[in-house]
Amino acid sequence: MAQTLEYAIIVAGGSGTRMQHDLPKQFIEVAGKPILMHTIERFSKYNPAVRLIVVLPQEQLVTWRELCRKYNFKLFHMTVAGGATRFGSVKNGLDAVMGDGLVAVHDGVRPFVEVETIKAAFDAASKYGSAVVAVSPKDSIRELTQEGSRAVPRTKYKLVQTPQVFQTSILRKAYEQPEQEHFTDDASVVESIGQQITLVDGSYRNIKITTPEDLILAEAFATGG
Secondary structure (H helix, E strand, O other): OOOOOEEEEEEOOOOOOOOOOOOOHHHOEEOOEEHHHHHHHHHHHHOOOOEEEEEEOHHHHHHHHHHHHHOOOOOOOEEEEOOOOHHHHHHHHHHOOOOOOEEEEEEOOOOOOOHHHHHHHHHHHHHHOEEEEEEOOOOOEEEEOOOOEEEEOHHHOOEEEEEEEEEHHHHHHHOOOOOOOOOOOHHHHHHOOOOOOOEEEOOOOOOOOOOHHHHHHHHHHHOOO
């Protein structure tokens, strides 16, 4: 039986604004190399044959190539220019997916996703068509209402992470529709065409690096903290 093709679209469209940094956040160095390189390495470690598609803003493509030379980063990957929104960027990445199989979409600034988590997501998507990594909230949750707010049971909620993995045909069909305001991630895009979403356990270490505080955590995680 032929092996299922596996793709990973790594979306890295960030700037350094919230990070209070001159560099786009995916290029900031953590433990000796840019964050984005750590992220790519996680997927390659999961499956050296995974087809990697890195989506970056058009104006960052040259910088990325220079960084790959500077850090002697040799892991093979395609680069694709992103769109004006995350939806547009994923759609552009999807255009580079040639065959059928499974495709993961992952944030470029989530460099600590565990190999076991990636595997669990691909396995679940192979079985059910979709797999979205999520964790339970640690804090109490309140819902905003017209009167103010009210407590809600946190056991009924999940915090969504990436990767989000889908059968290629499902993701393609979902991204044929026009972008909607309520599309916050790939799961919401896929769900809108009537597809069930399967949740897979994530990890609290799978942080999205967006603020200076996150960088402190990132250095600790990367150096074995």
